[in-house]
Amino acid sequence: MKIEVLREKLNQAIAIVGRTAIKSASLPILEGVMIKADDNAVHFLATDLEVGIKVSVLAKILKAGQVVIPARIISALGRLMNGDKVSLDLVKNTLVIKDDENETSLQILNSEDFPVIPQPNEDFSIKINGSVLSQALSQVVDCASTSQSRPEISGVYLRIAGDQLTIAATDSYRLAQKNIPLSEKVKKEREMILPAKAASHLIGVVSESDNLIEITGDDNQIKFGISLGESPLNLDVEMVSRLIEGTYPRYQDVIPQKPPVSIRVDRHEFIGKIKAASLLSDQTYEVRLSTQSEEGRLRIEARSSRVGEFKSSIVAEIEGGEVEVAFNGRFLSDALLNMSGSDVQLSLTDADKAALITSGDDQSYLYVLMPIRSN
Amino acid sequence: MNKEELWQAALARLQFNVSRANFAAWFKEAVILDWQDDLVSIGTPNSFSKEWLEKKHHQDILKALNEVCSEIKKIKYVVSKQQKTNIESRPPVAPETKQIQFEEFQLNPRTGLNNRYTFKDFIVASFNEMAFAAAEAVVQEPGRAYNPLFIYGGVGLGKTHLLQAIGNKLDEEDEIKIKYISADKLVSQIVSSIYERSIESLKKEFQRLDVLIVDDIQFVAGKEKTQEEFFHVFNALYEKNSQIILSSDRLPSAIPALEKRLRSRFEGGMVVDISRPDYESRRAILETKIKEWKADVDPEALDYIATNIQNNVRELEGALRRLIAHQNMKKKKLNLESARKVLRDLTRTQTKTASPQKIISSVAAFYDLDLKELTSETRKKDIAFPRQIAMYLLRKDLKKSYLSIGNLFGGRDHTTVIYACNKIEEEVSKDGRLTDEISMIRQRIYGE
Numbered sequence: 040m041k042i043e044v045l046r047e048k049l050n051q052a053i054a055i056v057g058r059t060a061i062k063s064a065s066l067p068i069l070e071g072v073m074i075k076a077d078d079n080a081v082h083f084l085a086t087d088l089e090v091g092i093k094v095s096v097l098a099k100i101l102k103a104g105q106v107v108i109p110a111r112i113i114s115a116l117g118r119l120m121n122g123d124k125v126s127l128d129l130v131k132n133t134l135v136i137k138d139d140e141n142e143t144s145l146q147i148l149n150s151e152d153f154p155v156i157p158q159p160n161e162d163f164s165i166k167i168n169g170s171v172l173s174q175a176l177s178q179v180v181d182c183a184s185t186s187q188s189r190p191e192i193s194g195v196y197l198r199i200a201g202d203q204l205t206i207a208a209t210d211s212y213r214l215a216q217k218n219i220p221l222s223e224k225v226k227k228e229r230e231m232i233l234p235a236k237a238a239s240h241l242i243g244v245v246s247e248s249d250n251l252i253e254i255t256g257d258d259n260q261i262k263f264g265i266s267l268g269e270s271p272l273n274l275d276v277e278m279v280s281r282l283i284e285g286t287y288p289r290y291q292d293v294i295p296q297k298p299p300v301s302i303r304v305d306r307h308e309f310i311g312k313i314k315a316a317s318l319l320s321d322q323t324y325e326v327r328l329s330t331q332s333e334e335g336r337l338r339i340e341a342r343s344s345r346v347g348e349f350k351s352s353i354v355a356e357i358e359g360g361e362v363e364v365a366f367n368g369r370f371l372s373d374a375l376l377n378m379s380g381s382d383v384q385l386s387l388t389d390a391d392k393a394a395l396i397t398s399g400d401d402q403s404y405l406y407v408l409m410p411i412r413s414n
Numbered sequence: 415m416n417k418e419e420l421w422q423a424a425l426a427r428l429q430f431n432v433s434r435a436n437f438a439a440w441f442k443e444a445v446i447l448d449w450q451d452d453l454v455s456i457g458t459p460n461s462f463s464k465e466w467l468e469k470k471h472h473q474d475i476l477k478a479l480n481e482v483c484s485e486i487k488k489i490k491y492v493v494s495k496q497q498k499t500n501i502e503s504r505p506p507v508a509p510e511t512k513q514i515q516f517e518e519f520q521l522n523p524r525t526g527l528n529n530r531y532t533f534k535d536f537i538v539a540s541f542n543e544m545a546f547a548a549a550e551a552v553v554q555e556p557g558r559a560y561n562p563l564f565i566y567g568g569v570g571l572g573k574t575h576l577l578q579a580i581g582n583k584l585d586e587e588d589e590i591k592i593k594y595i596s597a598d599k600l601v602s603q604i605v606s607s608i609y610e611r612s613i614e615s616l617k618k619e620f621q622r623l624d625v626l627i628v629d630d631i632q633f634v635a636g637k638e639k640t641q642e643e644f645f646h647v648f649n650a651l652y653e654k655n656s657q658i659i660l661s662s663d664r665l666p667s668a669i670p671a672l673e674k675r676l677r678s679r680f681e682g683g684m685v686v687d688i689s690r691p692d693y694e695s696r697r698a699i700l701e702t703k704i705k706e707w708k709a710d711v712d713p714e715a716l717d718y719i720a721t722n723i724q725n726n727v728r729e730l731e732g733a734l735r736r737l738i739a740h741q742n743m744k745k746k747k748l749n750l751e752s753a754r755k756v757l758r759d760l761t762r763t764q765t766k767t768a769s770p771q772k773i774i775s776s777v778a779a780f781y782d783l784d785l786k787e788l789t790s791e792t793r794k795k796d797i798a799f800p801r802q803i804a805m806y807l808l809r810k811d812l813k814k815s816y817l818s819i820g821n822l823f824g825g826r827d828h829t830t831v832i833y834a835c836n837k838i839e840e841e842v843s844k845d846g847r848l849t850d851e852i853s854m855i856r857q858r859i860y861g862e
Contacts, residue, residue, distance in 0.1 A: 066439045088462045152436060155469045157461035192519075211519045259461055259493055281460060289523060293516040323512050344743070367513060391514055409514040 040104025040129040042076045044096060046138065049125050050117040051267075051274055052094040053110070055244055056085040059092045060110035068152040071107040074127065076100045084156060085110060090237045091156030095275040106134050107148040116143060156279055159260035163229055165199060165221055169248035169265060175206050175217040176238050177246075178377045178404060183235040184210035191285035194232040199225050207290060208235070213370050214290055214407040215377065231261060232287055237280035244276055258282070294407055295393050298386040302330060302337055303356040306383040306398070310375045312351050316341035317368030319349040325411050326368035328385075332357045341368065364390045365411040374406040417446040420454075420482055427478040432471070440466045447494055452487040454479060457494030464491045525585055526594040531578035537702050539695030542572060542688045549576050552657060553583045556590075556625060560684030562648075562658035566665055566850075567688030568857040570728035573661040576688075577627050580659060584625055592625040597633035604640045617643060621650040627659045631680070635782055636671040645676055652679075668851055670782035670796075687850060690857075691727060696720040699727060700734055709738045715753035722757075725857050733757050768859045770808055770822055776858040777804040780851075789823050802834035803852065807859075809835045 056072050063069040066088075073084040081098040084091070106129050113136075122139030129135075133144045176195065184192040189211075198205040202224045207216040245252060245265055253264040265276040316326040320341040329338045337355035342348045364387060375383055380400025387394045396406040415423075421444075429437050440463050447457040456475070458464040467475060468491045479486045520528045533553075538546045545567070551559040565573055581594045595603075607616040620626065626647070634640050651658055662669060666680035691699065697720045704711055711734070719733045740756045741748055748756065768776075778788045781800040788801055801823065808814045808822070809831070816828035816835075823831075841848050 066435055068435075086462070088460065091462075151470075152433070154462050155465035157465040159461075209516070209519075211515045212513050214516070286523060288519050290516075290519075292518045325512070393516065407516075409516060412512045412514055 040074070040076050040106055040127070041101040042081050042098050042128075043101070043124055043126045044081055044098040045272075046117075046120055046123055046125045048096045048098075048272070048274065052083040052096055053114045053117050055094050055274070055276060056083045056092050057110045057114040058240060058243065059085040059087055059090055061087045063087075066152075068107065068148055068154070070109050070111065071148045071153065072110045072113060073105060073107045073150060073153050075105040076103050078103075084153070086154055086156055088154065089234055089281050090240060091154075091279045092240075093156065093277045095277075097271055104129060105150050107150040107153050108134055108145050109148065112145065157260065159255065159262050159279065160257040161255040161262075162257045163199065163225065163227065164253060164255045165204065165223070165225060166251045166253050167204065167219065167221065169245035169250055169252050171219060172252055173242045173246040173248075175219055177242050178217050179206050179208040179215040180235055180238045180242070181373055181377075182208040182210055182213050182215045183238075185235075186210075190283055191232060191287055194234045194283040195238045196287045196290070197231045197233055198229070200228040201225070207287075209288075209290055209293075212367075212409050213374070214293060215374070216290075216294075216405050218403040230287065231256070232283035232285065233261060233280060234283055237278070241278060244278065256282070293393055294405065295386065295388060295395050298388045298392070298395055300330070300357070300359040300362045300387045302328075302385045302387070303382055303399075304337060304353055304385075306375055306378060306381055308353050309383060310372055312339045312353060313368050313372045313375065315351070316349045317372065319343050319346050320368055321345075323411055324368040324370075325365050326371065327363065327365045329363040330355070330357045330361045332361055362387050362389060364394070366394070366408060367411055370408055374408060377406065378404065415483065417449040417454075420449060420479070421446040423482040424475065424478040427481060428471075428474060431474045431478075439463075440471075445494070447492065449486075452485050453490060454486055454488070455490045455492055457492055459494070461493050464493050467491055522585075525581060525592045527578055527581045527585060527592065529582055531575045532582055533579045535706075536572065536575055536579055537699050539691060539698050541691040541695050542567075542576075545573075545576060545686045545688045548684050548686045549580050552580055552659065556584055556657040557655040561652065561655070562660055562680060562683040564660045564662070564666065564680050564683065564685045565688060566662045566685070568663060568690065568725065568854050570726035571688045571690070572727055573688060574629055577629055577659055577661050581625065581627050584657075590624045591622060592627070593620070593623050594627040594629070596629045597631045600628060600644070601633060601637050601640045604643050608639065613643065617647055617650075620647045623651060623656055625657045625659070626651055629661050630663070631660045632662045632664060632669045634672070634676075635669050638673075641673050641676055645673070645679070648676070648679055658683075664780075664851060664854055665847055667847075668781075689850070690725055690853060691730075693720060696724070696727075696730055699730060703731060703734055707738060709741070710747060711737065711741070712747055712749050712753065714750040715748055718750055718753055719757065725860065768811065770812060770814065772859055773807050773811070774804050774822065776855055777801075777807065780855050780858060791824065802838055803855070805831050805834040806838035807852070807855065811856075811859075 053072065060072055061069050069087060075082045075084065076098070077100070079097060079100055080095050081100070083094045086092070116136065120138045120141060124138070126137045127134060132147055134147050136143045136145065180195055183195055187193060192209055192211065196207045202221045204219045204221055205216065206219070207214065241263060248265065248267050250266050255262050259282060261280050261282055263278045265278070267274040267276060313326060316339050317324050320326055321343050325341065327340045331338060335355060335357065336352040337357070338352045340350050374396050378398040378401065380398040382399055384397050384399065385394055390410055391412065394408050394410065396408060398404065425441060428441060432441070443459045444463060444467065445457050446454055448455040456467065458467060472489065476489055479489070520530055522529060536546065545565050548560055548563055552563050565576060567573055578594060581592050584590055585592050603616060604613065607613045634644060648658060660680060665685065666672065666677045669677070700716050700720055715737060719730065719737070723730045723733050737748060737753055737756055774788060775785060777800050778785050783797060783800060787797050788804065805819050805823070808819045809816070816831040819831045820826040820828050842852065
């Protein structure tokens with residue numbers, strides 16, 4: 040194999056695939072990135088056996104072929120190279136990487152051992168704006184359960200129905216849900232559970248792309264087809280992920296319907312108070328809220344036996360009665376930070392029922408949070 | 415040779431053709447799913463290993479299989495579904511867990527059961543041993559021993575736990591169709607299915623069950639349409655020997671506005687109660703919980719809880735939980751005095767004196783009557799009797815004068831009140847069911 044490629048493109052491609060490569064004692068090849076040259080493109084591949092990713096870039100191919108090198112080294116090297124152009128040349132068992140000033144010879148790994156990234160069937164297909172998808176995923180992915188004891192909630196739930204994509208995640212203490220309109224109606228409804236790691240990875244890849252992403256897949260796998268940058272200097276990214284098997288819980292049941300008490304506050308001010316209160320709470324991050332309808336204020340309090348105490352209040356529009364409730368301050372500030380708009384509304388029933396958090400400015404997003412049992 | 419032996423023999427040959435890492439990563443997890451004549455289906459744990467075996471090692475595998483059994487000519491590769499892992503047993507509920515979970519998530523979507531409730535965790539003592547024995551009999555011979563099984567008793571005494579435990583135990587059998595539903599959910603499902611014109615399919619869904627468990631059946635009181643539909647479901651299930659299990663906070667005969675035909679169905683099997691736990695049972699429950707939570711509690715403090723919290727097992731556990739949480743925070747064992755302080759507000763609700771209004775409204779609520787009806791002039795028996803009970807309780811618990819009790823009921827003569835109190839007193843002494851009813855009303859007054 041012998042190729043010449045723009046340094047910037049090489050670095051971009053390695054940065055994207057490099058995050059998927061993992062250290063694996065049982066299968067050392069997974070530390071590697073495969074570089075594969077054909078006709079007039081070079082492809083960079085990596086996989087952790089859950090996600091497989093391939094980035095394709097136009098390059099000058101002097102001789103087709105393939106090679107696997109450790110991801111860690113090539114990504115560090117890439118950042119230190121000079122000049123516009125880099126050449127990669129496979130000489131026997133070493134890969135010689137040359138730029139304007141440097142020449143590096145790298146030991147290669149056995150490319151025969153590199154896994155084949157499976158391709159799903161295209162049982163469905165939708166298109167969606169990259170930054171919209173990335174934004175939506177980042178609004179829910181933190182809610183996915185980090186415990187493997189219930190695999191079905193360790194991922195992000197995706198549902199395609201009609202002309203809408205619904206994205207949700209929960210760890211059974213809190214739930215976030217986002218709706219995104221699709222430009223075309225789908226014929227058949229489809230539900231999938233995407234591993235949280237794959238979702239985070241995807242967010243990183245597509246966050247700044249306004250290009251359309253094509254999503255296809257079957258019952259076992261999902262594929263995201265992404266084009267980054269302007270043609271012809273674009274990077275074509277193909278990410279394939281395993282889907283989590285199982286039935287996602289009927290989370291719609293936990294979204295409270297018309298809770299009687301509603302509290303409307305300024306979002307930014309509220310975030311500040313909750314963060315301050317969280318600093319002065321114990322390991323459970325217990326932050327207590329209580330309404331004072333007559334004064335039109337919401338009291339915010341926290342106490343830690345080791346650190347101290349915090350008391351504050353903010354202006355609030357309160358309707359439907361008084362309520363006292365405690366939440367995990369971290370969960371609450373996560374929720375508020377995921378919202379948009381200047382105001383936020385908390386709808387509550389009582390101290391041990393789920394709270395619904397919404398923003399008037401964005402009807403497509405909601406957050407449900409269970410309280411902490413307060414003594 | 416069976417398919418397992420075939421695969422073992424093939425693996426023994428294949429291990430020499432691939433590196434050890436590759437062999438461990440790709441071959442060990444694969445299995446032969448099916449072997450028929452010349453075709454072998456190989457199941458792989460994920461699509462990566464399917465691709466790997468199919469694209470890179472198909473020839474090796476075919477050769478190895480062929481060496482073992484020469485008639486094998488074709489291989490099909492499939493991603494076999496992950497083995498369903500059994501739902502892991504629930505971690506013991508640590509006393510300090512404060513973050514509340516979505517309750518709905520604990521439920522098995524197929525059966526509506528919460529796997530947290532098991533027989534193992536159900537503490538049997540004299541107050542619930544009858545109900546427990548009946549539950550065990552039902553588990554042994556569902557649909558035959560007692561059908562329906564009707565369990566009644568006050569709030570927080572473990573009816574739901576027992577019902578769910580029966581369901582979970584029966585659910586261990588394959589192919590048994592179980593549904594657990596609370597009566598208020600049942601009512602709302604029936605109402606919305608009537609609205610959506612899908613009542614027939616809802617009924618069909620119920621009628622194919624082998625076990626139907628309805629919790630808090632007293633909530634169907636006054637819901638005529640629900641009662642009618644439920645009656646048909648009940649009959650269909652009963653006829654095909656499906657087990658029906660019901661719970662209520664009172665006897666079928668004490669559920670107001672319950673159709674006669676349903677009442678007689680409910681009474682047709684086994685009716686068994688869970689009464690209030692006596693001191694020894696309360697003590698036993700606390701001891702069991704302490705062991706489960708691996709806590710160390712001062713026996714005097716324990717005695718204090720057992721003596722003062724009488725009506726409700728849930729509150730009993732709550733008090734212990736709170737005591738332990740305080741101990742953990744303070745990092746030292748609490749003695750009786752500090753335990754008393756910690757639990758002061760809990761025990762206060764137990765001994766608080768009820769107002770006359772609370773007694774009257776609780777009686778009215780128990781018998782599903784309007785407050786106005788209860789204090790009205792009417793002498794209809796189904797109103798007059800609850801009224802007499804209210805008078806009895808006012809006299810007994812609050813030591814109100816006969817005159818003032820008369821005044822509370824629209825200026826009735828004190829002799830009427832005396833008559834009522836004596837009559838109830840006498841009936842209580844000979845009718846155990848009335849005693850139960852009155853203790854449940856008392857629980858409403860003082861318990862919540």
